[in-house]
Amino acid sequence: MTESTVPTQSGGRTPVLIVGAGPCGLAAACELMQFGVPVRLVEAREDRAVGSRAVQLWPLGLEVLHAANVLDEAQRRGLRVHSNIYHLRDRVLTVSLGKADEPLMLPQEQTMELLEGALGKLGGRVERGVRIRRTELTDTGVTAVAEGPDGVEETIEADWLIGADGVHSTVREQLGIEFRGAQLPLDFLLAEGRIDGDYAPGTVHYYLGPKGSLVFGPMPGGTVRVSGVLAPGFPLTPEAVQGFLDERTDSGLRVVELDTLATFSTAERIATAMRKGRAFLVGDAAHTHTPVGGQGLNLGLQDVHNLAWKLAGVINGRYAPRILDTYEPERLQAARQIVSTTHRLMKMFTLGPAASRVQNVTWNLLGATGVLQRWFVPLLAGRRVRYPDPMTHARERAHTSFLKAGRALPPPGARPPRWVPAASPGTGFRLLTASRAADSALDRLGRRLAQAHGPELCHEHHRRRTDGFLLLRPDGYVAARGTEPAGLGQVDRLLAGLAADGPDAASL
Numbered sequence: 001m002t003e004s005t006v007p008t009q010s011g012g013r014t015p016v017l018i019v020g021a022g023p024c025g026l027a028a029a030c031e032l033m034q035f036g037v038p039v040r041l042v043e044a045r046e047d048r049a050v051g052s053r054a055v056q057l058w059p060l061g062l063e064v065l066h067a068a069n070v071l072d073e074a075q076r077r078g079l080r081v082h083s084n085i086y087h088l089r090d091r092v093l094t095v096s097l098g099k100a101d102e103p104l105m106l107p108q109e110q111t112m113e114l115l116e117g118a119l120g121k122l123g124g125r126v127e128r129g130v131r132i133r134r135t136e137l138t139d140t141g142v143t144a145v146a147e148g149p150d151g152v153e154e155t156i157e158a159d160w161l162i163g164a165d166g167v168h169s170t171v172r173e174q175l176g177i178e179f180r181g182a183q184l185p186l187d188f189l190l191a192e193g194r195i196d197g198d199y200a201p202g203t204v205h206y207y208l209g210p211k212g213s214l215v216f217g218p219m220p221g222g223t224v225r226v227s228g229v230l231a232p233g234f235p236l237t238p239e240a241v242q243g244f245l246d247e248r249t250d251s252g253l254r255v256v257e258l259d260t261l262a263t264f265s266t267a268e269r270i271a272t273a274m275r276k277g278r279a280f281l282v283g284d285a286a287h288t289h290t291p292v293g294g295q296g297l298n299l300g301l302q303d304v305h306n307l308a309w310k311l312a313g314v315i316n317g318r319y320a321p322r323i324l325d326t327y328e329p330e331r332l333q334a335a336r337q338i339v340s341t342t343h344r345l346m347k348m349f350t351l352g353p354a355a356s357r358v359q360n361v362t363w364n365l366l367g368a369t370g371v372l373q374r375w376f377v378p379l380l381a382g383r384r385v386r387y388p389d390p391m392t393h394a395r396e397r398a399h400t401s402f403l404k405a406g407r408a409l410p411p412p413g414a415r416p417p418r419w420v421p422a423a424s425p426g427t428g429f430r431l432l433t434a435s436r437a438a439d440s441a442l443d444r445l446g447r448r449l450a451q452a453h454g455p456e457l458c459h460e461h462h463r464r465r466t467d468g469f470l471l472l473r474p475d476g477y478v479a480a481r482g483t484e485p486a487g488l489g490q491v492d493r494l495l496a497g498l499a500a501d502g503p504d505a506a507s508l
Contacts, residue, residue, distance in 0.1 A: 014040045015315050017144060017158035020165030021126040022049065023108060024283030024300040026115035028162050028308060030068040033122040034426065035312030040156065041119070042130035044165070046149055048116075052107035052192060052260070055219065056081075056294030060382040062104060063476060064301040067425050070114040077114075078106035079220045080202055086367075087207045087249070088360040093367040100418055101381040103294065105219055111297075135161070135174040137277045160311060161279040164300075167267075169285035175276045181269030181339075184290065186350070188266065189234065191226040191241045192219065193258035197251060207249050208360070213350070214248040215292075223259065227291070229350055236261050266290050268343060270335050275328040280307055287335040292345040293380055295338050302382070302475075303331050309428075309474040313498075318456070320500050330387040330413075337385055387413035387477060409468050409481040416472055419462070423476070429457045430472040431491060434464040441485040442469055449488060453495050 016032055018025050021043035029041045057065070057074070065071040080102050086093040097103075116126060129149030136143045142161040146154050163171030172179060195216075199205060204217040214228035226241065228248065234240060238255050245253045271286045283300030307327050313319035366372050378384055389412050410417060416432075423430060431449060433442040443461040446469065450459035471480040471491050480490050 013141070013157040013159070014038055015158065016040070016160045016162060016311070017042070017142060017156055018162045018164055019132050019144075019171050020163065020169075020283075020285070021045075021112075021116075021128070022164060022166060022283065023054075023111050023115060023297060024304055025162070025164035026112060026119060026126075027064050027068060027301055027304045028164060028282060029124055030115055030118050030122065031064075031304060031308035032312055033119070033124050034067070035308065035316065037312045037315050039124065040127065040158070041124065042127045042132070042146060044129070044131045044170075046129035048109070049112065050109050052109065052219065052225070054108045054111075054294070054297035055105050055225065056217075056297075057104045057106055057111070058294065058298045058381050059101060059103075060305075060385075060476075061298035061301045063422075064305050065111070065114070066422065067305065068115055068118045069425055070118050074106055074111065074114055075104060077110055077220060078104040079218055080104055081204055081218070082202045083200075083204075085203050085205045086363060087205060087209070087251075088363055089209060090360065091364065093363060093372075095367070095372050095377065097377055097381075098373075101377050101383070103381075105217065107219070108297065132165075132170055132174070135171060135279075137161075137175070137279060139277075142278055159278065159315070162307070163279065163281045163285045164283050164304075165285055167269075167284045167288050169281065171279065172271060172281055172285050175279055177276060177281070178272040179269045180272055181267055181288075183265065183267045184346075186265065186346075187230045187232075187234070187263050188291070189226065189228050189230050189241070189244065190260060190262045190264055191258055192260040193223055194256040195224050195226070195245075195253050196256055197253035199251075199253075205249075207251075208348075208363070209248055209250075212248050214244070216249070216253070230263060234263070236263065268339055270332070270339060273328060274303075274331050274335075275324070280311075280327065282307065286331070287339065289339045289342040290346040292342055295342055295380075295382075298382055299335065299338050302334065302385075305475045306331055314500075317500050319498050323498060333388060334385045341379060383415045385415070389413050408466070409470060409483075410478050412478050412480060414478050416470060416476065416478055419464075420470070420472070421460075423472075427458060428455065428474050429453075429479070429495065431457055431459045431488075432462060432470045432472065433459070434462045434469065435467045436463065436465065438463060440467070442467060442488070445485050445488050449492060452492070456495060457491075 015037050016039045018028050018039055018041045021041055025041060029039045032039050062071060065074050082097055082102055084095045131147045132144050133147050134145040142158045144156045146156050163169050165171055201218055207214040217225050219225055238258050242255045268289050271281055274281045274286045282303035310323045310327060314321050314324060431446050433446040435442050446459040450457050468483045469488060470478055473479045480494060
């Protein structure tokens with residue numbers, strides 16, 4: 001990826017039309033323009049969206065801010081969470097998240113402000129007050145009829161369309177894609193402001209008591225957010241919130257001032273398709289789920305991160321079009337995993353008194369054995385999302401010898417191990433070789449491959465106790481692995497197969 005300034009197309013045909021200027025639409029526009037792909041980004045709202053909304057950015061969401069070159073500023077504005085504290089019936093369980101898995105608390109309006117600023121530096125802008133009235137797909141592109149803020153209609157011709165227009169997506173409806181699932185019969189409290197009490201900064205508190213659950217989390221600027229499932233008829237007053245805290249926490253928390261006081265409901269839905277011809281869905285347009293665990297925005301940003309490098313590669317003539325066939329199965333699998341996870345978490349937060357006792361015994365055991373640290377934290381951080389194995393079974397069998405020896409390495413479709421350093425923005429495929437020696441056969445062959453493939457592949461060698469290699473995709477997922485130098489031939493074939501003029505446009 002080379003960063004460049006690319007003018008958006010205000011007239012004529014544009015390569016990519018993006019509908020919706022929330023965080024996912026903005027991130028998609030930034031990533032595509034960094035690849036040199038012009039976009040038009042339209043938004044139905046005439047003003048900028050405000051409010052904290054999705055505040056928790058886990059590491060995979062932060063990768064997207066890193067790619068947009070706004071991570072440093074996001075961290076300056078935000079607040080890092082270093083621990084989750086679970087208040088059980090008879091004990092308090094503190095789970096340290098570890099630096100690599102710490103989320104950043106940052107109000108969504110600030111995430112969007114940073115991304116829109118990055119888009120402006122790339123030469124892009126948001127066209128506000130533009131509604132998409134009709135959409136028609138053809139074999140060669142998309143025709144969208146848009147109505148501007150003055151009521152005048154315009155026909156937009158684009159090669160590709162990305163629907164990032166939220167839960168009530170117009171694009172999804174116009175494409176005829178079903179949004180299957182159900183509305184949950186629950187109301188949630190959302191209260192934000194100043195609350196005094198004896199709590200450590202950088203900690204999120206989960207109260208799992210017999211009278212109901214509550215989440216109490218820090219926000220930048222000395223404010224906090226309180227959320228939990230409400231009983232019917234809950235009055236929206238500061239006094240009621242104080243009673244809510246007293247009943248469920250027993251921690252002496254005192255409401256000082258509330259800036260936000262509202263209720264909201266949620267649903268669990270996944271689109272039946274995330275691609276239709278030359279149109280794609282990302283973010284809430286494709287999936288929605290309960291807010292427990294703060295997964296929603298991160299899931300949408302990873303949709304973008306998965307799609308952008310593939311779509312840009314096809315548009316720029318670098319990759320064969322069939323690489324886009326991998327977007328839907330990969331991201332649908334990720335959506336199903338996250339929706340299933342948040343469903344289980346929500347059930348845990350809505351247990352009755354009897355089940356609550358069993359839950360507390362279970363959590364005590366999980367905490368004592370370290371399972372929460374080893375399994376639950378990576379789950380929240382998004383590291384357990386796995387894509388379908390992109391390699392064919394034939395190729396897997398052809399490399400049985402080195403794959404069996406390399407089982408300690410994560411398989412294709414998984415996240416890389418923690419020792420792998422973060423990539424610089426704009427890095428394409430990364431070949432990581434490892435051995436005890438600096439000038440090993442793996443190192444030498446890795447350097448030759450990088451020279452042969454030019455800017456498509458960068459090579460890094462790491463001194464480690466065991467030999468092996470990993471090929472990482474531009475979105476950070478593992479594409480290939482092995483332990484023997486002979487296995488690097490697989491990397492060469494994969495990259496050659498991806499090429500638009502390659503003999504076999506292999507899936508990744």
